[in-house]
Amino acid sequence: MLVVTEPDPELPPPPMELIPSDVTVVEVGATPTDEQLTGAQVLYIWDHRFAELGPLLRRAPDVRWVHAASVGVNRLLCPELAAVTLTNSRGVFDIPIAEWVIGAVLSHVKGLDASLALQREHRWQYRTTGRLAGTRAAVVGTGSIGRTIAERLVRLDVDITLVGRAAREDPQFGSVRASTELASVTADVDLLVLAAPLTPATTALVGAEVLRALGPRGFLVNVGRGPTVVETDLVVALHSGTIAGAALDVFEVEPLPAESPLWSIPNVLVSPHMSGDYVGFEVDMVRVFTDNLGRWLRGEPLHNIVDPALGYVPN
Amino acid sequence: MLVVTEPDPELPPPPMELIPSDVTVVEVGATPTDEQLTGAQVLYIWDHRFAELGPLLRRAPDVRWVHAASVGVNRLLCPELAAVTLTNSRGVFDIPIAEWVIGAVLSHVKGLDASLALQREHRWQYRTTGRLAGTRAAVVGTGSIGRTIAERLVRLDVDITLVGRAAREDPQFGSVRASTELASVTADVDLLVLAAPLTPATTALVGAEVLRALGPRGFLVNVGRGPTVVETDLVVALHSGTIAGAALDVFEVEPLPAESPLWSIPNVLVSPHMSGDYVGFEVDMVRVFTDNLGRWLRGEPLHNIVDPALGYVPN
Structure with a gap:
């Protein structure tokens, strides 16, 4: 028996008919009854804002597997996961997020955002702009999203430094630099892309020091999780020209409050946590879930198992 | 002796100090005196809006080589070129223009332009958007700019059809389709990119029929020359939803007149003929000119020789 949390009303309805008909599906809200949870072996968290997994698992002692319809699982982590397998939807958003990053960076580098602003005033104002090829970028996050972003930037002749939890050799990019060295890594790049899971090590990783290192021609992109950036430091850095601009798809508080200064700072793109969500992604x-469900029903090992101590799927 | 036309005041000043000091340089305006032209063997057209080459060549009988500080040379073509070698600046803008195209296409596909518009109202409005990888594009123009655009779209997993003057085999893309078949080529693609020189065959190439073939989900990009598109047909197609949108860097009349409807149609990017012009391009x-000047002084064959009958550098 499978229990599915109520789909996020903001998202397209998931095509639950893809789940085999011999699996009993019970759809529950944020506070399901004990009766609904009785006998449930699998829990499918569709709502990516779901944040009460611990209490729910305590009332559902038969659950052995929790699957998250998201890549980031920071909201789901709880001690109760020790007795349960947690999987996520790694892979679905890799290329769409990389395309968002490339679009946002080129919009800044090629002045498309400024052209749109001039266009509203019917102003023909010739300028020269930047180039992406030959620039240097650091990508924080060595999961499949970070790697896909890095790999596609390489295709456009950007020089990449990959940044992760610990310094190590890497078969794809030669080496990974440790996030503890982020300020010194950032001092050498034009572009800093954040695609990291939210963990203690990535919380408030980017503050005043890293932004100073990024410098007045540097551009910040965050497609990971909002709290990786100290937003008050970012606002100061943007207002004072410490960095050139930012493209943000995630924020400390979402939806971004209407009074946030980020909405109206020039050279900032505010995007409502949608960089990876393409038409048909549901x-x-x-x-991804039904593939794993087949493995579960056949008694095979699951894919995309999250290490709850790390908070993401180890490579 | 070298005669250089007055630099376009809109552009950064060219670094003429790169020209060897034993070459006499005379800078002239749009209507140079006979005295200024006497003895000139080389003419360097810096101003890309220069349009009076024929009369000027008749008054400068010693000129044997004209170099254009541009890639498009449609304004320079005249019968007087029969006795003169014409070269252009092919290559300088290839990657910068390709980056503009990719940025403009991703801005549309990923809804960045719409996010910027919502941002002005401090509105957090989640949407799902499109994907670039796996889509199909036709690129009109088989010169170095068209090929670089096509090649970089391929790097982002876009399926490419190259369109040129005549159907033929192509070592890089397998084949080139003839521009006379453009409507049927366009019926099969999501994206139509124009990077063609202005010739009789490319003038008004894209009108109502091709736009209908592109279809309501299709996107048009023009980085070639404005008169390749019938602008009145484009305005109708955009207003009526015949196509989804357009990113335009060139127009029938430049600067685009303030009263043009293109300025304010949704899903249209108006850019002031700057897609290739990066900081330092001058x-x-x-x-590019001084490389060729060295060849000229050493009696070697010049690079980037334009065929005046074609209006561009043949491959």
Whole structure:
């Protein structure tokens, strides 16, 4: 028996008909009854804002597997996961997020955002702009999203430094630098892309020091999790020209409060946590789950198992 | 002796100090005196809006080589070129223009332009958007700019059809389709990119029929020359939803008149003919010229020779 949390009303409805018909599916709200949870072996967290997994697991003692319809699982981590397998939807958003990053960076580098602003005033104002090829970028996050972003930036002739939890050799990028060295890594790049899971090590990783290192021609992109950036430091850095601009898809508080200064700072793109969400992604999300459900029913090892101590799927 | 037309005041000043000091340089305005032209063997057209080459060549009988600080040379073509070698600045803008195209396309596909518009109202409005990888594009123009755009779109997993003057085999892309078949080529693609020189065959190439073929989910990009598109047909197609949107860096009349409807149609980017012009391009432009000047002084064959009958550098 499978219990599915109520889909986020903001998202397209998931195609639950992809789940085999011999699996009993019970759809529950944020506070399901004990009766609904009785006998449930699998829990599918569709709502990516779901934040009460611990109390729910205590009332559902038969659950052995929790699957998250998201890549980031920071809201789900709880001690109760010690007795349960947690999987996520790694892979679905890799290329779409990389395309968002490339679009946002080129919009800044090529002045498309400024052209749109001039266009509103019917102003033809010729300028020269920057180039992406030949620039240097640091990508924080060595999971499949960070690697796909890095790999596609390499395709556009950007020189990449990958940053992760610990310094190590890397078969794809030569080496990974430790996030503890982020300020010194950032001093050498034009572009800093954050695609990291939210962990103690990545919380408030980017503050005044890293932003100073990024410098007045540097551009920040965050497609990971909001609290990786100290937003008050970012606002100061943007206002004072410490960095050139930012493209942000995630924020400390979401939705971004209407009174946030980020909405109206020039050279800042505010995007409502949608960089990876493409038309039809809900179908691919459910497919990731049903693939794993097949493995579960056949007694095979699951894919995309999250290490709850790390907070992400180890490579 | 070298005669250089007055630099366009809109552009950064060219670094003429790169020209060898034993070459006499005379800078002239749009209507140079006979005295200024006497003895000139080389003419360097810096101003890309220069349009009076024929009358000028008749008054400068010693000129044997005209170099254009541009890639498009449609304004310079005249019968007087029959006795003169014409070269252009092919290559300088290839990657910068390709980056503009990718940025403009991703801005549309990933909804960055719409996010910027919502941002002005401090509105957090989640949406799902499109994907670039796996889409199909036709690129009109088989010169170095068209090929670089096509090649970089391929790097981002876009399926490419190259369109040129005549159907033929192509070592890089397998084949080139003829521009006379453009409507049927366009019916099969999501994205139509124009990077063609202005010739009789490319004038008004994209009108109502091609736009209908591009279809309501199709996107048009023009980085070539404005008159390749029938602007009145484009305005109708955009207003009526015949196509989804357009990113335009060139127009029938430039600067685009303030009363043009293109300025304010949703899903249209108006850019002031700057897609290739990066900070420092004027230095690279003069280097293209001085490289050729060295060949000229040593009696070697010049690079980037334009075929005046075609209006561009043949491959």
